[in-house]
Amino acid sequence: MNTVLSRANSLFAFSLSVMAALTFGCFVTTAFKDRSAPVDIQVSRVMLKNVDDFTGPKERSDLGFVTFDVTADLRPIFDWNVKQLFLYLSADYETKSNALNQVVLWDKIILRGENTNLSLKDMKSKYFFFDDGNGLRGNKNITLTLSWNVVPNAGILPLVMGSGHISVPFPDAYEATKSY
Numbered sequence: 001m002n003t004v005l006s007r008a009n010s011l012f013a014f015s016l017s018v019m020a021a022l023t024f025g026c027f028v029t030t031a032f033k034d035r036s037a038p039v040d041i042q043v044s045r046v047m048l049k050n051v052d053d054f055t056g057p058k059e060r061s062d063l064g065f066v067t068f069d070v071t072a073d074l075r076p077i078f079d080w081n082v083k084q085l086f087l088y089l090s091a092d093y094e095t096k097s098n099a100l101n102q103v104v105l106w107d108k109i110i111l112r113g114e115n116t117n118l119s120l121k122d123m124k125s126k127y128f129f130f131d132d133g134n135g136l137r138g139n140k141n142i143t144l145t146l147s148w149n150v151v152p153n154a155g156i157l158p159l160v161m162g163s164g165h166i167s168v169p170f171p172d173a174y175e176a177t178k179s180y
Contacts, residue, residue: 027155039162062136064129093142095135
């Protein structure tokens with residue numbers, strides 16, 4: 001006959017199979033949902049400095065400072081399969097040495113149950129906006145985009161770009177740096 005361990009093993013295997021089927025069902029119900037949302041990005045101030053770059057040879061590199069406003073209603077993205085959103089604002093631009101440069105300037109995690117109506121005013125870059133050279137000075141096409149990763153309870157981790165972005169021209173001259 002069947003022992004207690006054999007019956008427990010059968011029950012455990014059946015329970016695991018049912019849980020796997022339920023998890024797959026959870027994934028399938030939201031797998032093809034559109035996770036995009038309209039985003040409004042405004043830039044109120046752009047400043048550019050030329051500073052010493054301590055990561056390589058004794059050269060100077062561009063350091064940009066951006067003050068921005070972001071407005072977005074992210075409520076439609078959240079459903080029962082979304083655990084959190086990882087938001088990030090990135091700057092994409094082209095220089096003579098690189099066809100594509102991408103720099104993350106700011107990020108935020110929004111958990112389920114938190115306020116999903118994003119209305120940020122006069123935000124400053126959370127991370128340094130360094131260029132490896134002088135590619136920011138006079139660059140007229142630096143595009144700021146808000147994107148997010150949807151972290152689900154079950155399923156894939158989609159990367160979604162917001163449906164609004166803004167192109168920002170950077171100044172032709174550097175701000176004066178203070179000596180300390």
